[in-house]
Amino acid sequence: MLLAIDAGNTNVVFALFDGDEIKARWRIATDPRRTGDEYAVWLMQLMTIQGFAREQVKQIIISTVVPRALHNLEVLSQNYFDIVPLIAGEGDAGWGIDLDVDEPRSLGADRAVNAIAAHAKYSGDVIVVDFGTATTFDVVDFNGAYKGGIIAPGINLSLDALVGNTAKLPRIAIEAPRSESVIGRNTEDQMLIGVFWGYVAMMEGLISRLRSEIGRPAKVIATGGLAILFDRHTDIFDAVDAELTLEGLAILAKKAAAR
Template identity: 70%
Template sequence: MLLAIDAGNTNVVFALLEGGEVRARWRIATDPRRTADEYAVWLSQLLGLEGYERSDVTGVIIGTVVPRALHNLQVLSSKYFKTDAVIAGQGKAEWGFPLDVEEPQGLGADRALNMIAGHARHPGDLIIIDFGTATTFELVDYRGAYKGGIIAPGINLSLDALVTAAAKLPRIAITAPQSASVIGRNTVDQMHIGIYWGYVAMIEGLVARMKAEIGRPVKVIATGGLAVLFEKHTDVFDALEADLTIQGLAMLWERASR
């Protein structure tokens, strides 16, 4: 079985895959100081709860946007799973698609993995929106080439900035408002409206501008932990792919293993 590790700015996601299918997944807060031993204790217990053992893992692939987290994850693989981890974007696991942008070296692993899986699963031109620490919009053309995109603050970052800068505003949970009204009658409702419907308006507005600039049919794919928060309140998404980054890791592993 393959252990795919997606180390993001907020969480590290561990997914166990067999035959390209996700059998189990777990997440833990990203902390570059966390040692391989700490990961192993936590992960061994979770594997056991799902009926697996460490010996069931025969391969490990890591994709990370947090360079300081990489070493301990590599040690985890070699010490506790007895295999050298494949690193997404390096060696045999290079991205393998054209980067038609001015600074290709700046492309994050999570964004590249989304594009690999998105292009494999959906033909034609794509806009891939990933709702994570940042919200990213990627344009992948029908040949699989990366043409550029957008990076916007994630909804949690936006809310944190608002609450931190405005002393009298309370911290609220990010949920869809109970009403479709965009005129709030109290402070909390007004915050919900501003954060939620403001974010929906940003998504729809940016996608509309991208489509107008592309000038031909394009499919919009949503992924990331918060994608489901918006799915029922906008028709801008053509598909929701919760495991797109993990699927990209699995596809890259298969390519690197040939």
């Protein structure tokens, strides 16, 4: 089995693959100070609860946008699974796609992995919208080349900035407004309308501009935690693919094994 580890700014996701199928996944808050031993205690318990033995893991691949977290994840792999992990974008797990941007080395691993998976799963030009700590828009052309994209503050970051820099505005949960009206009748509703519908308008506007600049039909694939919420209130997405990043890691691991 393959253990794919995706370390993002907010969470680290662990997924067990049996072939192309995800058999289990677990999530823990990202903390660069968490040691390999701490990861092991947490992960081994969860694997045991769901009936998996660490001896079943034959390959590990790690993708991270938090450089300080990498060492401890490598310690987990080597000390507790006796496996030298693949690092996404390095060595045998090199991207294998054209990064047609000014500074390829600055591209986040998660975005490159999404590009690989999107090209493998969807034909033609693709725009990937990933709802994470930041919301990213990535353009992949019909040949599989990564052409660039957009980085915007995630909706929770936007809300944190609004609440943290005002004296009287309350903290609210991210959810769809109860009414389609954009005229709020109280402070909480006005905030939710501004954050939620403002975010939908931003996405629709940016995707419209991206499609116009691409000049060819482009599928829009959404991934990340809030993709399903927004999908209910806009028709801009052609598909919601919650497992896109993990499946991209599995594709990279498979190619590395073939090499």
